[in-house]
Amino acid sequence: MPPDDLAAESTGPVNDGTHSKADGAVDVGPSVDAESAEWLRTLGDTGLGREKALAQLHELLLRIARGELRRRSGQHPITGPELDDIAHQAAGDALLAITAKLDRFRGESRFTTWAYKFVILEVSAKLGRHFWQRPTVALEAEDWDRLPDRFGMGPAEQTQWHDLVTCLRRAVDEELTERQRRVFVAIVLNGVPLDALVVQLGSNRNAIYKTMFDARRKLRAALAAKGYPTLSDDVASGVPTDVDAGRRS
């Protein structure tokens, strides 16, 4: 499957209950819940009503950002005022994105669920950027010694995994494009979080994931061709693979 052929999925039946009006206000459809409708009405308003709604939404987003940074505390070393600064940045940027995209809210969920998504994504992006302020890995180094531990290969299997790692390394060098190799090395061998790699390569999460997706497919085929047994696709696809080795490092 080529990189651009990740499957398309319909967003399902949508409530097309909101439309942008020429004055920037948002028409609220009949099936939007009352609380969401009130958010849309006040945010689409002008003057003091809108200012009050923006302040209220910012407060809500800030609370979500702080909660999310706390929830992810085991994945980053940030604490104190710096952590709160990131929460404020995430809330502020999310508020801007939400107000700019208000006419895209289609009432498929509660307004707040839709809005929280923006701030969660901002937290992820900001943590990715923060990684490079105190990088603990070199992007280009190839730490193949990390691989056995990464995949739970114990000392008792040393001979087997030595052969496997040799085979995989050859496949990485011979089967992958330069970009696929770079992304694979950074994420799998060096433990760079995917969102941090996005920043370093000036790319986006989707593009890096697709690059990695194709690399995984090529490498699996190469190892299968060398006689390594594969789990059935049903079994393999039902198990979390977690394409972000860095998150667990």
Next chain:
Amino acid sequence: MTGWFELDRFLATDPRDVGCEQAMEILHVYVELVQDDAPGEAARCYPGLAAHLAACGPCGEDFHGLLAAVEANR
């Protein structure tokens, strides 16, 4: 050979996987389906998204974050 099967799971790709961009487009809808306590309903409605969340660490993290935010602010 445990390590090999772990590696194989990591390398396996699901053709239903919709990728990050589409996943994030409908994540809020998916989270509310999950929250509505209909076991398996979200994955049945959006198999490509479910496949993606199982494979993509960052998007999976965002899913858990959004679900936690919604549940904490009900």
